[in-house]
Amino acid sequence: MGYDSLMNLIDGMASDFLFLDGQEIDISAAGKFLNELENVIKEAGALKVEQVKSVATALSGFLEYVVIDSIEDKEAGFDAFGKGITLMQEIGDSFKNTGGYEGDIKGFMESVAALTGEQIVAAETGVVAEAEMEAEVEAEAETAVEVEGETEAGAETEVSEEGPQLIETIEVQDEDLLRDFIVEGLEYIDEIEVNLLNLEQDPENLDHVNAIFRPFHSIKGVAGFLNLEVIRDFAHDLENLLDRVRNSEVSVSSQLINIILDGADALKAMITKLKDDLEGKPTEPLEIDLTALRKRIEKVEQGAPETGEVKKVGEILVEDGVITDEVLKEELEIARKADPPKKIGETLIAEGIATPKQVAQALRKQTEQAADTAQIRVNIKKLDDLIDMVGELVITQAMIRQNSFILSNSDRKLSGDVSQLSGITSELQRTSTSLRMVPIKQTFQRMSRLVRDLSKDAGKQVGVVTEGDDTEIDRNMTEEIYNPLVHMVRNAVDHGIDSPEDRIKAGKPEKGLVQLKAFHRGGNIVIEISDDGKGLDKDRILQKALEKGLIDSSHGLSDQDIFKLIFLPGFSTAAKVTDVSGRGVGMDVVRQAVEKLRGKIEIDSVPGKGSTFALSFPLTMAIIDGMIVRVGDEKYIIPTTAIRQLLRPLQESYNNVVGKAETINVMGNLLPLVRLYEIFGIEPEHKDPWEAIIVVVDGENRTKCLLVDEILGEEEVVIKSLGESLKSTKGVSGGAILGDGNVGLILDPEGLFELSER
Amino acid sequence: MDIDKNMKILVVDDFATMRKVIKNLLKQIGFENITEAEDGTSALRTLKSQEIDFVISDWNMPNMSGIELLKAVRADDDLKSVPFLMVTAEALKENVVIAVKAGVNNYVVKPFTAEVLSEKIEKIFEKL
DSSP states (O other): OTTHHHHHHHHHHHHHHHTOSTTOOOHHHHHHHHHHHHHHHHHHHHHTOHHHHHHHHHHHHHHHHHHTTOOSOHHHHHHHHHHHHHHHHHHHHHHHHHSSOOSOOHHHHHHHHHHHTOOOOOOSSHHHHHHHHHHHHHHHHHHHHHHHHHHHHHHHHHEETTEEOOOSOOOGGGHHHHHHHHHHHHHHHHHHHHHHHHHHHOTTOHHHHHHHHHHHHHHHHHHHHTTOHHHHHHHHHHHHHHHHHHTTSSOOOHHHHHHHHHHHHHHHHHHHHHHHHHTTOOOOOOOOOHHHHHHHHHHHHTTOOSSOOOOOHHHHHHHTTSSOHHHHHHHHHHHHHSSSOOOHHHHHHHTTSSOHHHHHHHHHHHHHHHHHHTOOOOOHHHHHHHHHHHHHHHHHHHHHHHOHHHHTOOOHHHHHHHHHHHHHHHHHHHHHHHHTEEETHHHHHHHHHHHHHHHHHHTOOEEEEEEOTTOEEEHHHHHHHHHHHHHHHHHIIIIISOOHHHHHHTTOOSSEEEEEEEEEETTEEEEEEEEOSSOOOHHHHHHHHHHTTSOSOOTTOOHHHHHHGGGSTTOOOOSSOOSSSOSSOOHHHHHHHHHHTTOEEEEEEETTTEEEEEEEEESOSSEEEEEEEEETTEEEEEEGGGEEEEEOOOGGGEEEOTTSOEEEEETTEEEEEEEHHHHHTOOOSOOSTTTSEEEEEEOSSOEEEEEESEEEEEEEEEOBOOOGGGTTOTTEEEEEEOTTSOEEEEEOHHHHHHHHTO | OOOOTTOOEEEEOSSHHHHHHHHHHHHHHTOOOEEEESSHHHHHHHHHHSOOSEEEEESOOSSSOHHHHHHHHHHSTTTTTSOEEEEESOOOHHHHHHHHHTTOSEEEESSOOHHHHHHHHHHHHHOO
């Protein structure tokens, strides 16, 4: 062992250096040397030959300057590099023979430092060497910041009152490329939105960040070649922001998502303007405030303080460039001396320095910031855990309250305490559930964008109106309902809204309308998507369903029944596959997604007037309203949303057609009877329907009667999953601890229907 | 040394317009024999199935980035001596050093002119 391996490495370098063509270290050679030096540094470090390590580190640093072509005196650099190798050989030899080195490497280190212009201190220990490298990186970061500042200043001057001037002249030879750039650039920007959604759902996944980074990066690259400086610089700013997200310097927040969306919109507008200019279309000046967007980017980059102090109005005005720092100081003095003391805004207006509008804007900004500061960011997992635990607490509390000892106790103090406990617990539950509630606004905004984009592609004019943007919804649900909503909005634009020509013919305004509405009804949130298009074509739906063998006959089907056919797997009435719909996903997928959330879809459609799809979901996914029913000694929970009706039938309404199913006549409809006790194999109290109770429940697209012994009541229950092994059990969707401490199974009507048909 | 103007050049970039930009520049310098790939993966496939004399690749690409492509090329016995020019967006020292250590023959910073490209290509081929 010993120093031989180190000497071999250094000698290898020496021979590579000797055989270099010409007096120059080119890129390939530099790469080779850099790798060799890396090994030398490692080996020297292991052997504690610090001087070799220092020299090798210096040479490595020197090469880094060589590859970015920033060594002015190439000849001197070449010589110094050779000397460095010889010096390492000398030190190595000395160590090999004497176990140490008495010479001084300071002179050499200084000569290298002079070449690179960087201060390299002769390192005695590895620690110092590392510190050096850090300093180097820092120095670089500083220069990077400077560059950023420059581009920004440059761009700002370009923003004239008429909006950013995109291009001075278009050179004819570039026109072809420009056209390609416009088409491809716009395509790339469209991808950003999809990827942003992915990122929002999975903020830790760097692939998503990369996927958003890349379009900006590519646009910047080509824009540079085409002299589209404003586009290039702005794309560069967004790219930088995302780069910092990639490096975990900036976290994924709603502010980040919003600025990227707005930034992408701005780029899109700029490129679209370019396109119109190129086609000689008359265009309006762009109304994009790039400076404001840049400020927002900057704010996000700095990790806009979540709990920082609220800025003073004066400071905001300075920031906005309305007044200067000096003016602010003077005016503050004037305001303070006034009797009675005036507010800075008043003084500024009185002195004619700022307009009332500017002050009002600053005040508004201040209020926004104040609202910001009243929030803190919480990991959603913690929130979920909290809400789960509160759910458990509610149940435990109910168990205590119903404990026979408590019920029969005569201690008034205990009774009082227990009832106070219940009060506090339900308040706690309400508050904790509300923590996870967010306004549906953001989801609606995305849908509006989608309508805008889709209508353009479909060659239709479609407006969007939203209502109930402030309606709150469980944050976890916004993610789950996103895809079904997208699909339905797509359908509304693609199939719902008729073509401009057809609309004019039908006496409707040329521009179609899609309405998004959200409101609370009972314990549910309802989201309605309506269009004023042609309405669902009942005949075509029936024809299609018959063709596909989804139904045997159209006899006895109500309008609702017919509409619901579109939710069957394998159903699609789109005459042609277009870009937006017909991606192999039908309404059955929407239905499945909605049902997963224990929601329902209702359709209302009038031919020629339009359709409304109403989705209703329970407010939260963790708790459901259930009807507790008893069969024999067992208790079951039926989701209230699935229940149509409870009744005790007359004996005459019961039919048993031999060879066919048993039915109950419920208000003229013959509905199949499902005997729960048969399915679960238990002994019931009553077997005759007219002595028992019938619960009329809805499955996916049919209704049946469940036979139970008794209705025990209605209760809000916290859903517990049954665990992996029981997950696939049909007819049961989960379990819940009931108020009396017993466990009940939550029934899944559709699953029960399937079991009953076996 | 004269560079063979008929050598087959592979231009790799995920942005089609960018490939066209580079192709146009190459044509200006006199290179006509150009083929394209949209990411590292498909570039590697092309490299393995065709005789490629020179690779010009973008750094940032989906599926397989330029640097991954470079490493894969240098690790492949049949391909390791193919000259490789990396197109980068910034002349950031850390980035360049990574490419240089991975064995790139040279790099060029976007945007660049035909002259710069020509110079870089000459530099690469005079050493070979």
